[in-house]
Amino acid sequence: MIFNPSIDQKIECKGRSKCFESLTLQEMDILEQSKLIVRYKKGEVIAKQGTSNSDVLYLQDGYVKLYKEFSNTRSLSMIEQKCNFIGLYGLFVETTMQYTLVALTDVVVCSFSKILFESLMQENNSFALEIIKKLNTKTLNTFNNLFNSSSKQMHGRLAWALLELTQNVFMDNALKAPVTRKDLAEFTNMSVMSVGRILREFADEELIELSKDYIKILEKDKLIITCKNG
Amino acid sequence: MIFNPSIDQKIECKGRSKCFESLTLQEMDILEQSKLIVRYKKGEVIAKQGTSNSDVLYLQDGYVKLYKEFSNTRSLSMIEQKCNFIGLYGLFVETTMQYTLVALTDVVVCSFSKILFESLMQENNSFALEIIKKLNTKTLNTFNNLFNSSSKQMHGRLAWALLELTQNVFMDNALKAPVTRKDLAEFTNMSVMSVGRILREFADEELIELSKDYIKILEKDKLIITCKNG
DNA sequence: CGCGAGCTTGACGTTGTTCAACTAGAGTGG
DNA sequence: CCACTCTAGTTGAACAACGTCAAGCTCGCG
Numbered sequence: 042m043i044f045n046p047s048i049d050q051k052i053e054c055k056g057r058s059k060c061f062e063s064l065t066l067q068e069m070d071i072l073e074q075s076k077l078i079v080r081y082k083k084g085e086v087i088a089k090q091g092t093s094n095s096d097v098l099y100l101q102d103g104y105v106k107l108y109k110e111f112s113n114t115r116s117l118s119m120i121e122q123k124c125n126f127i128g129l130y131g132l133f134v135e136t137t138m139q140y141t142l143v144a145l146t147d148v149v150v151c152s153f154s155k156i157l158f159e160s161l162m163q164e165n166n167s168f169a170l171e172i173i174k175k176l177n178t179k180t181l182n183t184f185n186n187l188f189n190s191s192s193k194q195m196h197g198r199l200a201w202a203l204l205e206l207t208q209n210v211f212m213d214n215a216l217k218a219p220v221t222r223k224d225l226a227e228f229t230n231m232s233v234m235s236v237g238r239i240l241r242e243f244a245d246e247e248l249i250e251l252s253k254d255y256i257k258i259l260e261k262d263k264l265i266i267t268c269k270n271g
Numbered sequence: 272m273i274f275n276p277s278i279d280q281k282i283e284c285k286g287r288s289k290c291f292e293s294l295t296l297q298e299m300d301i302l303e304q305s306k307l308i309v310r311y312k313k314g315e316v317i318a319k320q321g322t323s324n325s326d327v328l329y330l331q332d333g334y335v336k337l338y339k340e341f342s343n344t345r346s347l348s349m350i351e352q353k354c355n356f357i358g359l360y361g362l363f364v365e366t367t368m369q370y371t372l373v374a375l376t377d378v379v380v381c382s383f384s385k386i387l388f389e390s391l392m393q394e395n396n397s398f399a400l401e402i403i404k405k406l407n408t409k410t411l412n413t414f415n416n417l418f419n420s421s422s423k424q425m426h427g428r429l430a431w432a433l434l435e436l437t438q439n440v441f442m443d444n445a446l447k448a449p450v451t452r453k454d455l456a457e458f459t460n461m462s463v464m465s466v467g468r469i470l471r472e473f474a475d476e477e478l479i480e481l482s483k484d485y486i487k488i489l490e491k492d493k494l495i496i497t498c499k500n501g
Numbered sequence: 502c503g504c505g506a507g508c509t510t511g512a513c514g515t516t517g518t519t520c521a522a523c524t525a526g527a528g529t530g531g
Numbered sequence: 532c533c534a535c536t537c538t539a540g541t542t543g544a545a546c547a548a549c550g551t552c553a554a555g556c557t558c559g560c561g
Contacts, residue, residue: 221506221507221508222507222508223507233507233508234509234510237507237508237509237510238509238510241509241510
């Protein structure tokens, strides 16, 4: 896979985070000046765990997979959707990336200087508080995810993964093309085989509809029960 | 188990968080006025997932287990040691507790009003930034924990758990009395039996020493290798 | 047409859990 | 001080859950 993103600067971000509203026009302008816009193709690595982390990324369009890597395995921690920051956890703390980012779809990313971001937070308190709010919301959600993906048995984990991805990430009862069984396996810490098998079971019980291009949830309530029972 | 903590107010906290240094004397005083000190006995529930969350807790002495509960199972997410805040993740976000806190040892907790805490952050920017720093450090660490406790096989998970608890929580090569096999099981998402068996194996290989009252790490390097291999 | 990626299936072996029985302290009350 | 009970830990055998291997299938793409 070739890492060769095209760069075109100074294009206006469409989806704005609420955080930006607390900035003054002047501050906003400073931020805009430092902004880089980069486009990635599906499957490209956006940032690699262990490399230096000098930017705050804002996902303007598309979906991004966030991997935690360890020796020869990796685990998909979450899928991030557009209009969200990536890399806030590193503010004021880490200088290296703590996870790897991979484009799940074609993606547009705005990148801001981390140092500039931090200094804006120092100057503008309500901006800082908005960031904390973002951080904490995201963190509590991620704890839930990680907990769910480790504590139950396979059926429960997969049911949870389908619900989480459809209801909270893709905001649609159907899981569209780019999410493969491998992705689901990495998300739930299962093998690809087991994912396939249990999807088939769910489909046989008519909890979901399994097509070439999508997985569609038919019986959300029953899936929630499966999830709760483990 | 009876929940009946004794309350004695206005005792001076000994271990101070670095965060407090950024407060003015006057602000510090306001905080002190609202402070409650509560003592819990080993095993007592300090706060229960799902109840309302109106305080920020500061762990002045002892160790606290942080559980995530779900239907009829629970998972030990982390053990928090003294001189740390608990509940920062709820700032500006959640009104209910997202996890259950249980005293691992006898414990002394200072409790501050969450609303007061939030308003101090609004007024004092460097205090807010210190809190962000705390938050992010803790979050990145917790991600690591959750990842480690879900992605490997049992031997690797248990080796990791022993290393994490001795090196980062208890700061000692020996794991002392209060940590039971049940705790280790809940921490690593394994059964109590499996924990016992693998501890026995580790002891037979002389990686650890197994006594009535403690688990002591003998061969840290070999344990790290076990951890890395999964 | 041939190739590779993603998916499916069944057989098989490994990993990890459950159950039941047993041991050894620690705590309690008479 | 002794019997009683409770909890933590240990062990082995049976069983279920899960991953691995091998083979074949489909589809899109060069």
